[in-house]
Amino acid sequence: MGESEMIGRFLAMFRRRFRPLASGLAWEWRPTPTEPIRLPPHLANVAGPFYVEDGCCLSCGVWEEEAPGLLAWLPDSDIPHCYVARQPETDAEFGQMMAAMRVGKVDCIRVHACRPDWARRLREEGLGHHIDPAEGPVRR
């Protein structure tokens, strides 16, 4: 495991276990959740239903095989992190995004309020846990 990957994993673990206080100057321990903690979308994601969580990345890179035209690495980032560079527009592109969601590590590629038929297909493929609840992803 490379140094940047270790740092990325540590940051992901830290964000899952601690949350910033209102002052922004200190952090408090998150109680063990009964539901998985979801992270807010990375600001680099293009607008649209599909997004990658901010700080969730383990630099897996496996999406490069499945959806190279939809996801991309952040440029000029010390810690590798992918983001949604283009939203799927066709069923074929949705299939690519769904494949990336299937192979991506730590379920960090998510979707909120996408087309009902695409949401149905995600559930049929056992990827329903990637769909946000109606109230949407975690707010900053």
Ligand code: SF4
């Ligand atoms: S799919 Fe997840 S873990 Fe893999 S590179 Fe993208 S954000 Fe990182």
